Amino acid sequence: xxxxxxxxxxxxxxxxxxxxxxxxxxxxxxxxxxxxxxxxxxxxxxxxxxxxxxxxxxxxxxxxxxxxxxxxxxxxxxxxxxxxxxxxxxxxxxxxxxxxxxxxxxxxxxxxxxxxxxxxxxxxxxxxxxxxxxxxxxxxxxxxxxxxxxxxxxxxxxxxxxxxxxxxxxxxxxxxxxxxxxxxxxxxxxxxxxxxxxxxxxxxxxxxxxxxxxxxxxxxxxxxxxxxxxxxxxxxxxxxxxxxxxxxxxxxxxxxxxxxxxxxxxxxxxxxxxxxxxxxxxxxxxxxxxxxxxxxxxxxxxxxxxxxxxxxxxxxx
Amino acid sequence: xxxxxxxxxxxxxxxxxxxxxxxxxxxxxxxxxxxxxxxxxxxxxxxxxxxxxxxxxxxxxxxxxxxxxxxxxxxxxxxxxxxxxxxxxxxxxxxxxxxxxxxxxxxxxxxxxxxxxxxxxxxxxxxxxxxxxxxxxxxxxxxxxxxxxxxxxxxxxxxxxxxxxxxxxxxxxxxxxxxxxxxxxxxxxxxxxxxxxxxxxxxxxxxxxxxxxxxxxxxxxxxxxxxxxxxxxxxxxxxxxxxxxxxxxxxxxxxxxxxxxxxxxxxxxxxxxxxxxxxxxxxxxxxxxxxxxxxxxxxxxxxxxxxxxxxxxxxxx
Numbered sequence: 116x117x118x119x120x121x122x123x124x125x126x127x128x129x130x131x132x133x134x135x136x137x138x139x140x141x142x143x144x145x146x147x148x149x150x151x152x153x154x155x156x157x158x159x160x161x162x163x164x165x166x167x168x169x170x171x172x173x174x175x176x177x178x179x180x181x182x183x184x185x186x187x188x189x190x191x192x193x194x195x196x197x198x199x200x201x202x203x204x205x206x207x208x209x210x211x212x213x214x215x216x217x218x219x220x221x222x223x224x225x226x227x228x229x230x231x232x233x234x235x236x237x238x239x240x241x242x243x244x245x246x247x248x249x250x251x252x253x254x255x256x257x258x259x260x261x262x263x264x265x266x267x268x269x270x271x272x273x274x275x276x277x278x279x280x281x282x283x284x285x286x287x288x289x290x291x292x293x294x295x296x297x298x299x300x301x302x303x304x305x306x307x308x309x310x311x312x313x314x315x316x317x318x319x320x321x322x323x324x325x326x327x328x329x330x331x332x333x334x335x336x337x338x339x340x341x342x343x344x345x346x347x348x349x350x351x352x353x354x355x356x357x358x359x360x361x362x363x364x365x366x367x368x369x370x371x372x373x374x375x376x377x378x379x380x381x382x383x384x385x386x387x388x389x390x391x392x393x394x395x396x397x398x399x400x401x402x403x404x405x406x407x408x409x410x411x412x413x414x415x416x417x418x419x420x421x422x423x424x425x426x427x428x429x430x431x432x
Numbered sequence: 433x434x435x436x437x438x439x440x441x442x443x444x445x446x447x448x449x450x451x452x453x454x455x456x457x458x459x460x461x462x463x464x465x466x467x468x469x470x471x472x473x474x475x476x477x478x479x480x481x482x483x484x485x486x487x488x489x490x491x492x493x494x495x496x497x498x499x500x501x502x503x504x505x506x507x508x509x510x511x512x513x514x515x516x517x518x519x520x521x522x523x524x525x526x527x528x529x530x531x532x533x534x535x536x537x538x539x540x541x542x543x544x545x546x547x548x549x550x551x552x553x554x555x556x557x558x559x560x561x562x563x564x565x566x567x568x569x570x571x572x573x574x575x576x577x578x579x580x581x582x583x584x585x586x587x588x589x590x591x592x593x594x595x596x597x598x599x600x601x602x603x604x605x606x607x608x609x610x611x612x613x614x615x616x617x618x619x620x621x622x623x624x625x626x627x628x629x630x631x632x633x634x635x636x637x638x639x640x641x642x643x644x645x646x647x648x649x650x651x652x653x654x655x656x657x658x659x660x661x662x663x664x665x666x667x668x669x670x671x672x673x674x675x676x677x678x679x680x681x682x683x684x685x686x687x688x689x690x691x692x693x694x695x696x697x698x699x700x701x702x703x704x705x706x707x708x709x710x711x712x713x714x715x716x717x718x719x720x721x722x723x724x725x726x727x728x729x730x731x732x733x734x735x736x737x738x739x740x741x742x743x744x745x746x747x748x749x
Binding site: 189194202218220 | 476478507519
């Protein structure tokens with residue numbers, strides 16, 4: 116492909132897989148990975164950015180392929196001792212992972228931006244593609260549940276996604292400015308594509324889309340907006356997306372995800388298992404592409420990345 | 433022994449050994465261990481209290497007997513990853529040890545006192561004897577050297593005690609209030625003894641003695657003040673005490689330690705190897721006791737503790 120930026124909007128695991136695929140397609144500096152920060156939180160005095168870190172670990176080759184999160188060769192002595200001291204131990208922080216949280220927290224406290232410290236860390240880990248937070252301002256996802264509002268990680272980790280979801284709020288979103296490189300790429304006349312990776316639509320992608328001006332920009336921009344369905348055969352590959360859809364009264368289908376993104380979309384990638392929904396997607400005015408979206412191997416990640424960019428190019432022509 | 437408090441002033445390793453011995457003598461609540469905080473420092477955004485922690489780990493049975501500091505079954509994944517990320521890695525923080533620093537830092541930042549968080553941690557670890565910081569106010573030892581002033585841990589760990597020492601400053605000492613239990617024990621009419629453990633006189637004990645009012649109180653108090661020499665046969669058992677004495681133009685002898693504490697002292701414990709200095713100690717008006725001060729076994733720690741209290745009792749009678 117060509118000369119202008121490709122923007123990938125990413126949450127955690129699923130998004131990071133596709134971001135890794137994209138990063139291996141020779142896009143060089145043209146690829147900009149924008150990570151959700153809505154699931155960031157303050158814990159034990161540390162600022163923890165799970166999505167940003169999953170993308171960072173995935174692209175650096177340090178991620179634990181089996182667990183799907185965190186680092187390989189991770190140790191748990193810190194957690195064990197924290198429990199022994201009576202500390203708050205519902206959120207697992209690996210011994211290796213802690214180094215990143217401690218460095219970042221110190222940098223933020225000394226006045227550095229999340230963008231700057233993320234750049235320091237990703238460069239140090241040899242990652243070529245720029246990874247940026249969606250904003251340098253604090254945005255925190257609150258999950259509205261039948262039991263009242265919950266901070267995202269309390270819902271997600273501490274309460275194991277058990278409470279019934281009724282909606283979402285993104286605290287701070289109205290005052291959050293889209294990150295500078297993200298904003299610049301969106302207004303680049305050569306912008307090639309915006310890729311919405313197969314992350315959770317409600318808590319990984321919507322925080323990015325809800326940043327002031329972003330929805331309007333994506334509607335207006337000439338470059339195609341292409342999403343990959345995180346729902347395959349009625350199930351989420353990982354995480355609570357399908358459970359949330361059910362609780363929100365939506366069908367747990369790829370089509371419902373396309374409808375959720377609505378008029379933002381120009382293209383939508385469905386798995387072979389959902390090929391029967393392609394016509395309904397097309398009826399929304401969105402170009403469907405049916406392919407293998409389940410990314411098991413590194414080759415799967417690269418292939419899907421290639422197909423997504425191919426769809427974007429086809430739409431652009 | 434009897435009814436009133438025994439106060440032990442302690443630095444790190446040597447002091448913690450004697451404190452452990454004292455804690456095994458059935459003194460119960462009467463033992464109050466007062467730890468130096470002059471070597472505390474802020475590092476990577478964490479508040480680290482090496483002496484307090486060495487005492488805590490030693491009395492809880494969690495300390496690494498071979499290394500002489502830190503925790504047993506310690507891991508180093510955090511340090512390895514910190515180095516990989518380009519972080520400041522001159523001070524070793526073990527994976528287990530980190531749990532304490534993170535819990536404490538969070539507690540201090542939320543407004544808890546060092547006393548309160550230390551109590552929470554020591555109780556949780558099943559330590560019966562109260563361990564308190566010498567003060568809840570920040571005091572930081574600065575080492576004056578031929579190359580200029582150095583924060584203590586920069587001198588001690590980063591620069592491996594190599595710079596030539598010319599003196600010491602204790603930043604914040606004039607505004608530091610002696611910790612409440614320490615102050616109360618000092619004014620207890622039943623106070624039995626004040627034990628100066630065999631820690632470094634300049635950087636472990638002097639910060640405690642230099643707290644406003646403490647020297648005057650120790651001079652005036654009826655209870656005997658008894659010190660154990662950290663210098664044996666011209667050498668420090670551990671750490672830079674002998675090197676410092678040499679650089680400050682003092683003889684590197686037990687006697688010089690007794691002279692350094694001067695008129696505060698009522699009793700002084702020397703090792704068999706320094707028995708020839710007992711008369712000179714007596715000539716200072718200080719009752720000498722010659723015994724085995726090198727604490728190799730747990731039994732050594734208990735025996736020395738018993739002898740120190742015996743000396744105090746003899747002086748008191």
